Amino acid sequence: MEYKLIKPEKIQDFVNALIANGKQVLAPKQKKDKVFFSLIRSFDEIAMDFIQTAFSAKSAVFPKCEELYSFEKNGKDTILNNPPAPQHDTVVFGMRPCDGAAFDYLATFFLKENPDYHFKMRYDKTILIGLTCPTGDEFCFCTSVGISPSDTRGSDLLLTKTENGYFVEIITEKGEKLVGQFSDFFEQTNTIDKTKYTANIQKRFDSSALKEKISGAFNWERWEETSLPCFGCGTCAFSCPTCTCFDIQDEANLVGGARYRIWDTCALGIFTKHASGHNPREKQSERWRNRILHKFLYTDEQFGTLSCVGCGRCIRNCPAELSIIEQVNAIMEG
Amino acid sequence: MSELINKIRQFFASQTIDLFIGYKKGRFGEGKPAFFTKPEQLKELVFDDKCIVNLAVYLRKPELKKFSKIGILANFGTLRALLQLAAENQIVDGQYLIFTVVDGKVLEFTNLKAIEEYVSKNLPKPNPERVALLKEIESKPREERWDWWTRELSSCIRCYACRAACPLCYCEQCLVECNQPQWVEVPPTGIGNLEWHIVRAMHLAGRCIGCGECEAACPMEIPIGLLTQKLNMTIISNFGQIPGTKLEPNYALSTFKVDDKENFIR
Numbered sequence: 001m002e003y004k005l006i007k008p009e010k011i012q013d014f015v016n017a018l019i020a021n022g023k024q025v026l027a028p029k030q031k032k033d034k035v036f037f038s039l040i041r042s043f044d045e046i047a048m049d050f051i052q053t054a055f056s057a058k059s060a061v062f063p064k065c066e067e068l069y070s071f072e073k074n075g076k077d078t079i080l081n082n083p084p085a086p087q088h089d090t091v092v093f094g095m096r097p098c099d100g101a102a103f104d105y106l107a108t109f110f111l112k113e114n115p116d117y118h119f120k121m122r123y124d125k126t127i128l129i130g131l132t133c134p135t136g137d138e139f140c141f142c143t144s145v146g147i148s149p150s151d152t153r154g155s156d157l158l159l160t161k162t163e164n165g166y167f168v169e170i171i172t173e174k175g176e177k178l179v180g181q182f183s184d185f186f187e188q189t190n191t192i193d194k195t196k197y198t199a200n201i202q203k204r205f206d207s208s209a210l211k212e213k214i215s216g217a218f219n220w221e222r223w224e225e226t227s228l229p230c231f232g233c234g235t236c237a238f239s240c241p242t243c244t245c246f247d248i249q250d251e252a253n254l255v256g257g258a259r260y261r262i263w264d265t266c267a268l269g270i271f272t273k274h275a276s277g278h279n280p281r282e283k284q285s286e287r288w289r290n291r292i293l294h295k296f297l298y299t300d301e302q303f304g305t306l307s308c309v310g311c312g313r314c315i316r317n318c319p320a321e322l323s324i325i326e327q328v329n330a331i332m333e334g
Numbered sequence: 335m336s337e338l339i340n341k342i343r344q345f346f347a348s349q350t351i352d353l354f355i356g357y358k359k360g361r362f363g364e365g366k367p368a369f370f371t372k373p374e375q376l377k378e379l380v381f382d383d384k385c386i387v388n389l390a391v392y393l394r395k396p397e398l399k400k401f402s403k404i405g406i407l408a409n410f411g412t413l414r415a416l417l418q419l420a421a422e423n424q425i426v427d428g429q430y431l432i433f434t435v436v437d438g439k440v441l442e443f444t445n446l447k448a449i450e451e452y453v454s455k456n457l458p459k460p461n462p463e464r465v466a467l468l469k470e471i472e473s474k475p476r477e478e479r480w481d482w483w484t485r486e487l488s489s490c491i492r493c494y495a496c497r498a499a500c501p502l503c504y505c506e507q508c509l510v511e512c513n514q515p516q517w518v519e520v521p522p523t524g525i526g527n528l529e530w531h532i533v534r535a536m537h538l539a540g541r542c543i544g545c546g547e548c549e550a551a552c553p554m555e556i557p558i559g560l561l562t563q564k565l566n567m568t569i570i571s572n573f574g575q576i577p578g579t580k581l582e583p584n585y586a587l588s589t590f591k592v593d594d595k596e597n598f599i600r
Contacts, residue, residue: 036554055553064522065521065522228397231391233494233498233499233551235493235553249521251521260520263522284397320366321361
């Protein structure tokens, strides 16, 4: 791996140069009490001092709403059109390493078998710049799911803030290309020991012990009791960096329209409700179980990887204060 | 608190209740919703001004059907929600054991009428900050207001957390989930977002008890409570009806009276 350094006074210029170059920069920005990934016009808008953003940056590759294709009537024919490809590169700047790992999972999910056209179109034009966590909070648990707060997985570049500036790890070809293109802002450096600059995130559960326990957890008798405070708002799934469930909706009039893919969540009562009226997950507890097992069992079986990266958003955002950490520990207790 | 805990313990012991919905200490010292099914769990029970979640939202959960009798620790918003639910025939007298704590003293409501009396005596004034904010928005020209709301609502992701957190949104099928006909655009963009929030506010006009749970649950920090608050203030000033204070169904937008003062309705 190659290393570089961005001097403290150069970081601002680097980000502003990305914008001046025509790249869309998605970075953490304060909105009221929370920090959200937003498109920024200048480095000044970035909130650099945050533990975790309220939502992940997954919308860069999997937007809350995207057109799959449009259709129009032409005499007796129906014409289908692909949506326009994104014109500009998108740079996700300052995401936490857990989000980098989440992008890696998203790429596996959308590209491994039958690559998703729309995801690929965006993913190919997205450059991911991670930022090592200097601190964490009681809701961070990346180390419990095999990720470190300075993990390079999924990122193209990883920045670690040191007293000399930002230490840069060049992880992918995409990252290398970006550094080459903006070489003025990067200087030579030797490798460093990142531990000094990295948060110490406590392990909250043992994922290998959980693996053994959770395969038989479908009929666990405490699902209902542990999920009673859930009122089904779905914020956990919407803010989750790895939740990929979507709904397909048509919006049309007599001459044409478009088909859209929009975010969905297993917390909603109509999630997977059949046209017949039958609902395989009638109760909230069954939908909650689906979410937990999906994170810690189903994707492990399907792709050989957990789909929880320990970012803690579902815990921080839950209005009823349910905690995936407490839930997992309750399953371990039996 | 110990008075309440002892009281609830006795209700468990005499098998009067088999579930008690209250609060326990949350992550930042505030109260979080808690479900007690065994008397020994009650040592965790807390109740103070920081217990703001409206527990009436849980009463529609199908999981609660297996309990024979439920006790509920109600803050002021919950009491008002219970009254409104009763006025709308969603709950009946005697269905729940309802408590609150005032100045350290436990108040047990023997019937819904007692809640009605308590609520009308203790009705707080509207939050002056919110009223000022509404005034400020109202004072802007129409185009500016439209732009402001369009911008605020553009970040809506249509998770419907506002609906899920509302104790008065109890429809088994919400109109946004109806697709024949489809009333509201589903994709979380532009006009569909506006339609959804206008529909939600209109459905709560004169019914919203102002607990603020919709806005608290909004993950995108959209001040959606302003919409219902504005409609409520209009209803109150024009019809004198304050939602969640009366047991009789009496709300402007869906009550028909043969002696209505307006001619067009006759």
